[in-house]
Amino acid sequence: MDQTLYFILLLIALCSVSECVQRQYHFISELKTWTEAQRICRENYTDLATVDNMNDMNELKKSVNDGRVQYIWIGLKRTSVDKWQWSSGEPALSLNWGSGQPDGRDECAFMRNGEWHDWSCSNSLTFICSSSNMNTGLVFVNQTKTWRDAQSYCRQNHIDLVSVRNQNENQQIQKFINDSHISYDVWIGLFRDSWQWSDQSNSSFRDWASGEPNNAGVDNCTAIGPNVLGQxxxxxxxxxxxxxxxxxxxxxxxxxxxxxxxxRYCRQNYTDLVSVHSDKMQRRVMNVVKHASTEAVWLGLHNYCQMNMWLWLSGEIVCYQNWAPGNGTTPENCSLTKRKGAVQSGGDQRWISLPETHKLNFICSRS
Known part of the structure; x- marks a missing residue:
């Protein structure tokens, strides 16, 4: 077999979505108000705990090694601004509301004929979960539940309530509804609230206990409870x-x-320029680059000219991809200058190919 072809096939075979942990949790066994806890975390670590998903939640609970603990502060606090977001933790960038929707009164969303409507989260509907189903990635649950009960069901049995990130996905879900002969309104994973993470993360992941939050205007900070689930x-x-x-x-x-x-800077002071192997890691990069002072930020992404292939400094082929249109998919002209990968700091924060001589901010990884 041709050596070049063999190398390509070997890289493809090794292509995986393995991730190292990108957030480490530290339990502090001192009694403090939420603001005092925030100050201590910012002085000694990064911030009060942010949680992106159930994997993070499980890691956080592992860090709490004191059986006497009742309630524990995390970094979620109520603000005065409501915004729509997805249960999976993704920001809601593309919205597809029906006429006159949302009407400003309700906080959860359902789909009807391909359009979205807001409704009270305490009402009961059937719903669609995202799943690992190889054909559609979707599962229809023909049970009526409140939005939060539907969310819990999806997380326990599949992945989460379905996210609809663009018009193409909206059409795919409506096709799934039509093909499955679903004649009901269905909950989707869209909700709104006024809660914000202390580190200004975009994460919309929430894991409220039943009936929570329940005391607006008085209880404005979030604690993990003593129940087994740690809600x-x-x-x-x-x-x-x-x-x-x-x-x-x-x-x-x-x-x-x-x-x-x-x-060289990252390797001397941390571990390396960051590699981005999944949508989850990309969302964390997006949270970081919004504070950049340049229009793009270097990643650990470089073009291997001999084979017209993009690789990460970690040695892995680019499996998960987030290229801006016209970038990363056509052969690079390596005779002029070597090309490297950067992420845009504005807009939808896609990856772009640039000459390595550009001077930009950059992201280092500690792991």
Whole structure:
């Protein structure tokens, strides 16, 4: 077999979505108000704990090694601004409301004839979960539940309530509804609330206990409860509780360096320029780059000219892809200058190919 072809097939065979942990949790067994806990976390780690998904939640619970603990502060606090977001933790970038919707009164969304409507979360509907189903990635659940009960069901039995990230996905879900002869309105994973993470993360993941949050205007901070599931409760911010901090493994460096200079900096001071192997990691990168001072930010992404192939500095082929149109998919002109990969700091934060001599901010990884 031709050596080049063999190498390509070997890389494809090794293509995987394995991830290292990108957020480390630290339990602090001191009684502090929410604001005091926030200050301590920011001084010693990154911030009060942010949670992106159930995997993060499980890691956080592992960090709590004190059986006496009742309630524990995390970094979620109520603000005065409502916004729509997805149960899976993704921001709602593309919306497909029906005429006159949302009407401003309700906080959960269902789909009817391909359009979205807001409704009270306490009402009961059938619903669609995202799943690992190889054909559609969708599962229709022909049971009527409140939005939060539907969310819990999807998380326990599949992945989550379905997200609809663009018009193409909206059409695919409506086709799934039509093909499955579903004649009912169905919950989707869209909801709105006024809660914001202390580190300004875009994560919309929530894991409220039944009936929570239940005391708007008084209980404006979030604590993990003593129940086995470790679900969340709203609490008075001046209460003194133990707390959990997180330490991010991604660090934005706001110096402007060429790609080779950025690589050397990360390797000397941390581990390496960041590699992005999944949508989950991309969302964490998106949270970091919004603080950048340049229009794009270097990643650990480089073009291997001899084979016209993009690789990560970690040695892995680019399996998960997030290229902007016209980038990363056509042969690069390597005779002029070596090409490296960066992520846009604005817009929809896609990846772009640039000459390695450009000077940009960059992201280092601690792991």
């Amino acid at each position: 969340w409760y709203d609490g008075t911010c001046n209460s003194q509780l133990r707390f959990v901090c997180h330490e991010d493994k991604l660090i934005l460096i706001t110096e402007t360096l060429t790609w080779p200079e950025a690589m």
